[in-house]
Amino acid sequence: MKVKKTSLFNLHQKNGAKFVEFAGYQMPxxxxxxxxxEHKYTRAHSGIFDVSHMGQLFIxxxxxxxxxxxxIFPTDLTNLSINKSKYSFLMNDNAGIHDDLIIxxxxxxxxxxxxxxxxxxxxxxxxxxLDKKFDLKIRxxxxxxxxxxxEAKHVLEKIIxxxxxxxxxxxxxxxxxxINIYITRSGYTGEDGFEISIxxxxxxxxxxxxxxxxxxxxxxxxxxTLRLEAGLCLYGHDLNEKISPIEANLKWAISKNRIxxxxxxxxxxxxxxxxxxxxxxxxxKPETKVIAREKTKIFDQNDxxxxxxxxxxxxxxxxxxxxxxxVTNDCSSLNTKIYLEVxxxxxxxxxxxxPFYKKNYVKGEINVRS
Amino acid sequence: MSEVKFSKEHEWITIDGEVATIGxxxxxxxMLGDIVFTELPxxxxxxxxxxTAGVVESTKAASDVYTPISGxxxxxxxxxxxxxxxxxxxxxxxxxxxxxKIKDKSEIDSLMNRSEYEKFAKESAS
Numbered sequence: 001m002k003v004k005k006t007s008l009f010n011l012h013q014k015n016g017a018k019f020v021e022f023a024g025y026q027m028p029x030x031x032x033x034x035x036x037x038e039h040k041y042t043r044a045h046s047g048i049f050d051v052s053h054m055g056q057l058f059i060x061x062x063x064x065x066x067x068x069x070x071x072i073f074p075t076d077l078t079n080l081s082i083n084k085s086k087y088s089f090l091m092n093d094n095a096g097i098h099d100d101l102i103i104x105x106x107x108x109x110x111x112x113x114x115x116x117x118x119x120x121x122x123x124x125x126x127x128x129x130l131d132k133k134f135d136l137k138i139r140x141x142x143x144x145x146x147x148x149x150x151e152a153k154h155v156l157e158k159i160i161x162x163x164x165x166x167x168x169x170x171x172x173x174x175x176x177x178x179i180n181i182y183i184t185r186s187g188y189t190g191e192d193g194f195e196i197s198i199x200x201x202x203x204x205x206x207x208x209x210x211x212x213x214x215x216x217x218x219x220x221x222x223x224x225t226l227r228l229e230a231g232l233c234l235y236g237h238d239l240n241e242k243i244s245p246i247e248a249n250l251k252w253a254i255s256k257n258r259i260x261x262x263x264x265x266x267x268x269x270x271x272x273x274x275x276x277x278x279x280x281x282x283x284x285k286p287e288t289k290v291i292a293r294e295k296t297k298i299f300d301q302n303d304x305x306x307x308x309x310x311x312x313x314x315x316x317x318x319x320x321x322x323x324x325x326x327v328t329n330d331c332s333s334l335n336t337k338i339y340l341e342v343x344x345x346x347x348x349x350x351x352x353x354x355p356f357y358k359k360n361y362v363k364g365e366i367n368v369r370s
Numbered sequence: 371m372s373e374v375k376f377s378k379e380h381e382w383i384t385i386d387g388e389v390a391t392i393g394x395x396x397x398x399x400x401m402l403g404d405i406v407f408t409e410l411p412x413x414x415x416x417x418x419x420x421x422t423a424g425v426v427e428s429t430k431a432a433s434d435v436y437t438p439i440s441g442x443x444x445x446x447x448x449x450x451x452x453x454x455x456x457x458x459x460x461x462x463x464x465x466x467x468x469x470x471k472i473k474d475k476s477e478i479d480s481l482m483n484r485s486e487y488e489k490f491a492k493e494s495a496s
Contacts, residue, residue, distance in 0.1 A: 290407065293432065
């Protein structure tokens with residue numbers, strides 16, 4: 001299979017990007033200054049992330065489409081007002097997660113942002129479930145850029161006046177150089193920020209202006225440390241087809257008025273809410289400086305295997321190692337002492353609250369935890 | 371102090387009498403990216419040529435550090451444990467990893483000189 005490039009590839013190259021193949025795309029892992037500087041720049045100022053590899057799925061339809069999508073997603077779409085976004089899941093019949101995604105209600109239907117590695121499979125599943133009754137399309141003609149950080153609103157406001165009026169998890173259409181662009185106030189770094197959907201032909205000039213206004217390009221490396229500090233899941237690592245949203249500790253994303261309705265995996269979701277789960281995702285703070293990577297085995301005080309790490313790195317803002325993983329329910333309460341097996345040694349750690357790094361989103365809806 | 375020598379695992383080594391000082395090369399640090407964690411061998415322990423003698427971790431991954439010769443660890447550089455970013459800023463100077471009491475000087479003969487290493491590093495990077 002040929003490796004794909006995003007419309008920003010040349011700009012990445014010009015800015016000294018090191019590339020890696022990710023989900024079939026040549027993506028920048030970092031630029032000249034490196035992951036730690038990029039991470040800190042995003043937390044202190046603002047960073048630009050090319051997320052054009054993600055799928056921008058548009059489904060055209062009215063109320064009948066809303067009803068059909070509610071058979072697929074565990075989210076209250078009936079009461080979702082126009083230009084509002086919700087975090088949701090595409091699940092299998094066992095409540096395992098095919099993908100985690102963001103659904104936004106737009107003028108003539110819905111826009112759904114899919115993970116790059118999942119988008120083709122997601123499309124097939126959704127297309128089959130909609131049974132050719134609606135027009136759906138992954139828009140390859142559009143790029144997607146995230147602008148994240150405390151200064152993101154000021155940088156964007158200079159180019160797109162009124163963009164700072166958006167509330168968290170809300171979107172709207174704006175004009176840039178005579179073309180229509182769609183901006184949502186969202187992101188995946190734990191910072192205030194925006195995601196901008198823009199035509200491939202205009203994305204480079206758009207990003208050049210962001211750069212001129214003091215923002216910097218940030219690679220996938222820092223995107224990973226930022227999202228882990230924010231306690232956010234990465235599909236394929238913290239989430240997969242064998243893990244349910246309840247096990248992933250993401251119950252808040254299942255709309256309360258939908259728990260008794262029918263969607264893929266709904267009976268299992270309901271059972272898990274009523275009876276609890278055997279394993280659950282937790283935050284993990286090692287007591288030493290040792291980093292516990294993905295697949296690190298987790299033990300309890302009696303040396304019993306209780307789970308494994310699904311994401312682990314050094315948090316540049318936290319200034320220490322951080323991790324997330326799944327442990328048995330009896331070991332999941334806050335401050336439980338656990339042990340991580342790294343290079344043959346048992347490293348003491350504690351179950352901790354997420355996120356590791358907390359910052360206030362622009363109010364509108366507190367989506368992080370409920 | 372002798373000429374600096376290099377291993378295929380991207381370590382450098384200098385010899386001062388019976389004692390060798392070992393660290394990782396600038397080229398290695400450029401491949402690793404920001405180093406955020408370092409583990410060094412224990413003082414007094416014995417290490418074997420080409421065996422592991424420490425770990426460096428970047429935000430992305432962990433990598434073993436090997437020793438290019440055998441010997442007994444007589445000193446380790448605590449400052450790179452306290453602040454691993456020193457390895458990125460001065461890899462072939464103040465950010466040395468450990469010192470060995472050399473077991474067999476002939477092991478040094480098979481190592482590369484600087485121009486050989488630079489050629490090797492360039493080829494292995496492409």
